[in-house]
Amino acid sequence: MRFMVLVKANEDSEAGVLPSKEMLARMGKYNEDLLKAGVLLAGEGLQPSSKGARIKFSGGKHTVTDGPFTETKELIAGYWLLQVTSREEAIEWVSRAPFEDGEEIEVRQVFEVSDFPADIFPPEDAAREQEIRDELQRKAGQP
Secondary structure, three states: OEEEEEEEOOHHHHOOOOOOHHHHHHHHHHHHHHHHOOOEEEEEEOOOHHHOEEEEEEOOEEEEEEOOOOOHHHOEEEEEEEEOOOHHHHHHHHHOOOOOOOOOEEEEEOOOHHHOOOOOOOHHHHHHHHHHHHHHHHHOOOO
8 A cells, every 4th residue: 555645834844944954864764764664665845836836727728827825734845655554554654753843744545556446447547557657666666
């Protein structure tokens, strides 16, 4: 089972305030622990929304809106992608993250190809999707 762990943005992350040296050291240790345990597939911090864009699709067209975006509580400041055996294990790992008061983290299970019934995701399409996922894992150095 894979879980996307979303670190919510806050006023500091949206203002481009970098974490302290101590926080970076604690986060590095936490990431090393995830890696050594074999559960970390990916993880990164994100630049503020002022350096991003949103693309909205409507009527066969798209509209690009440059950041920043005002809904800070809805923005993401970083993420991890974890491969674990259960939701409870994902929560256990995230509970160890070295965050301070006020931080909010969301844990969401990633859909696997096998989660879709054959009547809406035919086997040949599912096989192609699985090949793409397998290739991405090979490129990332994953088994």
